[in-house]
Amino acid sequence: MLKNNELISLLIKKDLTFVTGVPCSIFKDFLIYINDTGKLNHVPATSEGEACAIASGYYLATKKIPMVYMQNSGLGNSINPLTSLLDKAIYGIPALLLISWRGEPGKKDEPQHIKMGRITLKLLKTLSIPFSFLPPDQVKAAKEIEKAKLYLKKNGSPYAIIVKKETIESCQSKAEEKNIYSLTREEAIKIILANLKGDEAIISTTGKTSRELFECREIKKQNHRTDFYVVGSMGCSAGIALGIALTKPRKKIFIFDGDGSVLMKMGTLATIGHFLPKNLFHIIFDNNTYDSTGGQKTVSNSADFSRIALACGYKSAKIATTQKELVNFVKTIKFQKCPSMLIVKIKRGSRKNLGRPTKTPQENKIAFMKFLQNK
Numbered sequence: 001m002l003k004n005n006e007l008i009s010l011l012i013k014k015d016l017t018f019v020t021g022v023p024c025s026i027f028k029d030f031l032i033y034i035n036d037t038g039k040l041n042h043v044p045a046t047s048e049g050e051a052c053a054i055a056s057g058y059y060l061a062t063k064k065i066p067m068v069y070m071q072n073s074g075l076g077n078s079i080n081p082l083t084s085l086l087d088k089a090i091y092g093i094p095a096l097l098l099i100s101w102r103g104e105p106g107k108k109d110e111p112q113h114i115k116m117g118r119i120t121l122k123l124l125k126t127l128s129i130p131f132s133f134l135p136p137d138q139v140k141a142a143k144e145i146e147k148a149k150l151y152l153k154k155n156g157s158p159y160a161i162i163v164k165k166e167t168i169e170s171c172q173s174k175a176e177e178k179n180i181y182s183l184t185r186e187e188a189i190k191i192i193l194a195n196l197k198g199d200e201a202i203i204s205t206t207g208k209t210s211r212e213l214f215e216c217r218e219i220k221k222q223n224h225r226t227d228f229y230v231v232g233s234m235g236c237s238a239g240i241a242l243g244i245a246l247t248k249p250r251k252k253i254f255i256f257d258g259d260g261s262v263l264m265k266m267g268t269l270a271t272i273g274h275f276l277p278k279n280l281f282h283i284i285f286d287n288n289t290y291d292s293t294g295g296q297k298t299v300s301n302s303a304d305f306s307r308i309a310l311a312c313g314y315k316s317a318k319i320a321t322t323q324k325e326l327v328n329f330v331k332t333i334k335f336q337k338c339p340s341m342l343i344v345k346i347k348r349g350s351r352k353n354l355g356r357p358t359k360t361p362q363e364n365k366i367a368f369m370k371f372l373q374n375k
């Protein structure tokens, strides 16, 4: 496997020193290394499309080639800037895309990765973005990076290096991470569930939030039909919830969101604030990280979600930092003016033995749609 220090040295040697993107667990160790050592200039982005834009700005200002890392699911978020900003047919911006390959055909992966895994290479071909694979061997990796750099310089448009699982060696963070808050996401979910009537619809975001909600139901032997577990489509749970809330005004609709997911599609807050559904409760579990992909920092510590929500039109927005504050909020939930936001400040991390939903997305959809038909 390729060692992190070797990979970073190869990149620096080729004057590739600026990197931006949204994480994938495949880049977990690479990101730990660059954040710990500060060897690359790193700007974490809120969406992959935004990362392409940041990279373009860097190129315009420095004439130097930027790198954009993303999960292949984020290629979807990048297609617009890739075709209308970076492509040679328009401005022509050379950027090295480091794309992790989830759902690689022939390898077992989660349902949300299957389709994109199958079409990733075809999509790159359609986009006229040449690609190669990052070899786990240092000498071969050096050759691929050299080849990529030559292409980027000669053609002035993007080139992709595909990174498969287990190409980069694992590494432990040396940085001391202080957890300011005491509640875990799973504890917060349990407290909320214990104080709901049980007939509310819950739309939960991708990653560990949906996995934990699913397991909380299993542990309590509760039915899953009230929950819609969004296992991909990062940032979309609030939009899904809005679509339901507007058409089912008599049902209480809850969003269990993550700070990274909200940041990825923050425009949805404005749409919710414009349409003002009176039955929508937006709960954000804010751990200031992309916990599900390895705990990389988000920028939520400098974004005041409660003020943003209120400025967008939400009728109430509160912050809970302790168990007591959370319990108080859920106990008084029927008095909250909606759309209402609650930001629950939680600590990073989750249980080691956390499972995954055992129901398929189709089974989940069918049961949930039936539930929505009931009054």
Ligand SMILES: Cc1ncc(C[n+]2csc(CCOP(=O)(O)OP(=O)(O)O)c2C)c(N)n1
Binding pocket: 022, 023, 024, 025, 071, 073, 074, 077, 205, 206, 207, 208, 209, 232, 233, 234, 257, 258, 259, 260, 261, 262, 287, 289, 290, 291, 292, 293, 298
């Ligand atoms: C478009 C897209 N980019 C990246 C990912 C990889 N990914 C899955 S979960 C996740 C982190 C979500 O962070 P947050 O919403 O803060 O929730 P947390 O994991 O902290 O609970 C990421 C980056 C993805 N699924 N989709």
